[in-house]
Amino acid sequence: MGDSGLYPIEDKISKLWNSVPEDAEDKFSDDWLQPEYGNLNPETGFLAVLSWGPHKEQRRKAVWAKVSAKYGELKTPLHSLSSSQTEALVNCYPLKQGWQGKFLRGMTLYLRNSGKTMEEMASELHAGGSGFARAVLQDVFGTTSTKVIDCYLRDVLKMDAFPIDTHVRRVLSKYGIPADPNAIVAVCNKMGIDVRILARATVAMDEK
Numbered sequence: 648m649g650d651s652g653l654y655p656i657e658d659k660i661s662k663l664w665n666s667v668p669e670d671a672e673d674k675f676s677d678d679w680l681q682p683e684y685g686n687l688n689p690e691t692g693f694l695a696v697l698s699w700g701p702h703k704e705q706r707r708k709a710v711w712a713k714v715s716a717k718y719g720e721l722k723t724p725l726h727s728l729s730s731s732q733t734e735a736l737v738n739c740y741p742l743k744q745g746w747q748g749k750f751l752r753g754m755t756l757y758l759r760n761s762g763k764t765m766e767e768m769a770s771e772l773h774a775g776g777s778g779f780a781r782a783v784l785q786d787v788f789g790t791t792s793t794k795v796i797d798c799y800l801r802d803v804l805k806m807d808a809f810p811i812d813t814h815v816r817r818v819l820s821k822y823g824i825p826a827d828p829n830a831i832v833a834v835c836n837k838m839g840i841d842v843r844i845l846a847r848a849t850v851a852m853d854e855k
Contacts, residue, residue, distance in 0.1 A: 656824065656825070656830065656834055657834055657837075657838060659822050659823050659824045660822075660824060660831065660834050660835065660838065660840065660845075661838065661840075662822060663818070663819075663822045663824065663845070663849070664840050664845055666822075666852070667844075667845065667848040667849075667852065668848060668851070668852075671844055671847075671848040672841070672844055674848075675843075675844045675847035675848050675851075676844065677802075677805050677843060679802075679847060680695070680802060683708070684711070687803055688765075688766070689765045689766055689768070689769035689803060689804065690724060690725055690765040690766070691715070691718070692799065692802070692803030692804075693725075693754065693765065693799060693803065694714050694715070694718060694736075694751075695711060695714075695715075695803075696795060696798050696799045696802065696803060697714075697740060697747050697750060697751060697795070698710045698711040698714050698740065698747075699795075699798070700740070700741060700742060700747060702741070710739070710740065710741060713739045714736070714739040714740065717735060717736055717739050718736060721735065721736065724764060724765065725754060725755050725758055725765055726755070726758035726759060726762075726763060726764050726765065727759075728755050728759075733751065733752060733755045736751060737751050737752060746788075746790070746792075746795070749788065749789065749790075750788045750790075750795065753787050753788045753789060754787060754788070757787045769804055771783075772784075772800075772804060772806075773804060773806065776806075777800060777806045777807055777808055777832065778829070780796075780800055780804070780806060781793060781796055781797065781800065781808070784796045784799070784800075793810070793811075793828065794810045794811060794812055795810075796808075797809065797810035797811075797828060798810045801843050801846060801847075802843075805843070807832050807835075807836065807842050807843060808828065808832065808842075808843070808846070809828040809831045809832050809835075809842055809845070809846045810828070810846060811826050811828055812850075814849075814850050814853035815846070815849050815850055815853070817853050818849050818850075818852050818853050819849070
């Protein structure tokens with residue numbers, strides 16, 4: 648235990664929280680995407696998160712501009728997209744044969760087969776909680792990865808999640824915190840730390 652009397656991981660997460668920028672609560676609040684993306688709903692938010700990819704800022708913005716334009720042109724919600732319409736949207740993403748294409752195809756197929764809208768699915772995910780939501784989306788996408796899913800849960804559905812990528816992993820290592828998103832969420836909830844703000848701030852703390 649540290650001097651604070653907290654258990655080790657609690658002590659370490661407390662130190663990380665105390666190290667975030669002073670303006671973190673404003674800069675990394677739940678509406679942090681609004682200036683760039685406007686008001687995102689579960690459907691447009693999903694398309695936006697897919698557009699992030701491993702891209703630099705300007706590339707990411709260019710991808711999103713292309714995706715949002717095509718989505719507007721189709722005038723069709725994801726659950727009603729035909730296979731050809733789905734491919735037209737998939738082709739807007741650089742990794743159309745990689746995870747971006749796989750995730751988008753998986754989602755549209757799931758919605759068509761289940762008869763659900765994205766709003767209905769989002770409501771079910773909320774009701775089930777973060778663990779349930781993550782497992783459902785992993786099954787939909789056919790992946791064991793959680794980073795993109797946790798970004799969607801955190802930034803679009805506003806559920807407690809802590810996405811971990813290379814940048815976040817470096818910061819966690821610096822503070823001796825295991826890269827276990829479930830444990831981090833649980834400890835933050837116990838300590839009254841806003842885990843969504845902490846997660847976003849942690850990315851910015853990595854020295855680029």
